[in-house]
Amino acid sequence: MNIILLGPPGAGKGTQAQRLVERHGMKQLSTGDMLRAAVKAQTPVGLKAKAVMEAGQLVSDEIVSALIGDELDALAEGQGAIFDGYPRTAPQAESLEAILASRGKKLDYVIELDVNEDALVERITGRYTCATCGKGYHDTFEKPAVEGTCDKCGGHEFKRRPDDNEETVRTRMAEYRAKTAPILPIYEAQGIVSRVDGMADMDEVTAAIEAILGKR
Ligand SMILES: [Zn+2]
Numbered sequence: 174m175n176i177i178l179l180g181p182p183g184a185g186k187g188t189q190a191q192r193l194v195e196r197h198g199m200k201q202l203s204t205g206d207m208l209r210a211a212v213k214a215q216t217p218v219g220l221k222a223k224a225v226m227e228a229g230q231l232v233s234d235e236i237v238s239a240l241i242g243d244e245l246d247a248l249a250e251g252q253g254a255i256f257d258g259y260p261r262t263a264p265q266a267e268s269l270e271a272i273l274a275s276r277g278k279k280l281d282y283v284i285e286l287d288v289n290e291d292a293l294v295e296r297i298t299g300r301y302t303c304a305t306c307g308k309g310y311h312d313t314f315e316k317p318a319v320e321g322t323c324d325k326c327g328g329h330e331f332k333r334r335p336d337d338n339e340e341t342v343r344t345r346m347a348e349y350r351a352k353t354a355p356i357l358p359i360y361e362a363q364g365i366v367s368r369v370d371g372m373a374d375m376d377e378v379t380a381a382i383e384a385i386l387g388k389r
Contacts (some may be wrong), residue, residue, distance in 0.1 A: 174197070174199070174253035174282075175253050175254045175255075175256070175273065175278060175279065175280050175281055176199075176253070176254075176255055176256070176280070176281055176282040176283065176284055176330075176386075177255075177256045177280065177282070177283045177284070177360070178190055178193070178255050178256075178257060178284050178286075179283065179284065179285040179286065179357075180285060180286030180287075180288070180349075180371055181286075181293070181345060181346050181349035181350075181355055181371075182342075182345045183288070183293055183296065183297050183345070184286040184287075184293070184370060184371035185286060185334075185375055185378060186257075186286055187336065188375055188381060189286065189375075189378060189379060190241070190255055192256060192379050192382075193253070193255055193382070196383075197253060198249075198252060198253075199253040199254060199255050200244070200248055200253070200254050200255070201251060201255045201257055202235055202241065202244050202254050202255065202256055202257060202259070202285070203257040203258055203259075204241075204257075204258050204259045205258065207240045207241070207244055208237075208240065209224055211240055212226075213245070218236060218239040218240050218243060220229075221236055222236050222237075222240070234264060234265055234268060237265070237268075238268045238269075238272055239260065239267070240264075241272055242272050242276075244373065245272065245278070246276070249291070249353065254290075256269070260356055261352055261355070261356065262355050262356070263355050263356065263359060265356075266355075266356050266359050266360075280360075280369055281364065281365065282365055282366075282367060282385060282386070283357075283360040283365050283366045283367070284366075284367050284368075284369060284382060284385060285353075285366065285367070285368045285369075285370040286369060286371030286378065287356075287369065287370055287371050287372075288346075288369055288371045288372055289347050289372055290342075290366065291366075292341070292372050293346070293372070294339050294342050294343065295313065295344060295375075296314075296372070297316070297337050297342050298309075298312075298337055298338060298339055298342065298343070299311045299312035299313050300333070300334075300337060301331050301332060301333045301337075302331065302332060303323040303326060303327060303328050303330070303331055304326065304330035304331055304332045305323065305328035305330060305384075306323060306325050306326040306328060308323055308324065308325045308326070310331070321322045327357065367385045368385050369381035369382055369385070376381050
């Protein structure tokens with residue numbers, strides 16, 4: 174079983190990918206990680222990529238395809254792949270199909286963690302942690318029992334991450350939409366896109382993903 178997992182930052186994609194790896198023994202194939210690993214291992218593709226990057230050029234689709242081919246060949250019999258951050262363009266989507274087909278494989282599902290942008294802004298901008306013990310809180314969803322006092326350690330200092338602001342969240346959402354816009358219609362046309370509510374509780378999201386995978 175091979176899937177593409179999509180979701181904007183803050184939708185919990187990393188957690189869900191990790192759970193798929195644990196529950197199904199799948200392998201997460203992130204192009205960035207693959208590239209770093211291939212360069213480090215000095216594989217033929219890695220050496221080619223290294224030369225290109227050292228020349229200040231972008232790694233070509235051809236190199237990325239070769240990397241993915243190598244990773245697919247290294248999978249155990251029956252082991253599924255989760256594609257992360259790839260494909261991003263229509264030509265890459267075509268390449269992926271060809272790479273899989275030449276190995277008797279195919280893409281089974283594209284699962285998108287769907288979020289409501291305004292709700293995501295509220296979820297992210299409202300979160301903060303205790304500066305002393307790190308316990309997480311939220312302005313709306315999880316306030317300390319006594320205002321200004323940490324439930325766990327009694328501390329009075331709290332902190333917020335600088336990235337947890339509305340502008341950053343909305344910019345990331347726009348970037349995400351721009352990145353997925355070229356490939357979603359391709360997979361929609363193939364009828365393999367499923368959406369799950371990324372705003373739901375993490376365990377509910379996992380259950381929804383499992384239900385989709387269980388259909389085959
Ligand atoms: Zn605390």
